[in-house]
Amino acid sequence: MLKHKLLFPVFAVLGIAALLYALRSGTWGFFIATIGVALAVTAWGSFDIRLGYFTTAKFRKNNPPQKVIALTFDDGPSSHTVEILDLLARYQAKATFFCIGKQIEQYPTIFKRIIEEGHSIGNHTRTHSHRFGFLNTAQVIAEIENCDTIIAQFLGHTPALFRPPFGVTNPSVAKAVEVLNKQLIGWSNRSLDTVITNADKIYERVKSRLRSGDIILLHDTSQRSVYAVSKLLADMKAEGYACVSVDDLLNLPLYED
Ligand SMILES: [Zn+2]
Known part of the structure; x- marks a missing residue:
């Protein structure tokens, strides 16, 4: 693999x-x-996290012993997270939520519910800056640490898993992840649910690409994502897939402490 x-x-x-x-x-x-x-x-290399051009991210489980997938939800919590949690509970599925610090401050009750229902929490920065790809190492570290502080207030632990906004990796992100000892998590199946407006098309895109061991990127920020997740969970159950958290899928520690 070519490296920076x-x-x-x-x-x-x-x-x-x-x-x-x-x-x-x-x-x-x-x-x-x-x-x-x-x-x-x-x-x-910056925008395809799977290439591992700047730093190595885990993005799927190869050859899993049983049919298994990991649903991941970025950018929440939001008002839509509640419906996602209801669906996950109905199907006895576990997921991983890569939360934004300022969203946690806005929806603390929903964040507590994610934790109480046994889902995994990952760091997705404090502000999810649109300039994330242009921040220097100190700024990336501050974004991650400030999110850690907010998460730890609720969770009592610092999360070990980190997903950069927009999946951007560059030398600043690579250095920050190394300094903070985070595990970078990418994805192998991208729903494009923030881009595609038709909910059925989001579902069909994920379904048509689905392979056992996939980490699926979704966002708990819209009704169309809720709809796509409801259809995916029904399919996964019918087809005998287990829906597990990323740390379970990859056998990784969830906390730093
Ligand atoms: Zn994001």
Whole structure:
């Protein structure tokens, strides 16, 4: 697998060589192409967490011994989380909620219910900044630590699992995760439920790609996600899948302490 640490020096050497050639010859095509490829690879590596370009994330369980999936819900808690919890209880399913600190402050009662009903909690930063991909290491660390503090007030523990907003990984995120000793969690089946507006299409997208061992990315922030989850849970039950938390699926510790 290609890694940032391996490719960056290659791009740097190629870039300098291309620059020297351009300055000497007056021909800039090679230099522009080198920069373009370097930027494209970096952008791709930043936004596809499965590539492990900057740092290694766990994103599915390979060859699980039985039919199993892990549902994960990002960006809550929200008012829609209640219906998700009702569905999970009805199907005796466990899930993992990657919560945003400021959402926990807004919906503390719902957050307590997630914990009380035995679901797993992961860190999804304090504010879920749209600039997350551009934060420096200290800022990423602060985002994660501030979320940890809020979660620990309710949970009594600091979560070990972290999912970056938008699934972004870059050198700042890689360093922060290393410093804070977090386990990065990605996904292998993305619902696109914040992009696709048709609830049936969200369900069909996840269903058509489903493989045992998948970590499914959903958001407990909309009615269409609730609908898709209701159909998925009914299917999973009919097909004999167990719905477990990410820490159970991957046999990982859930807390740091
Ligand atoms: Zn998110």
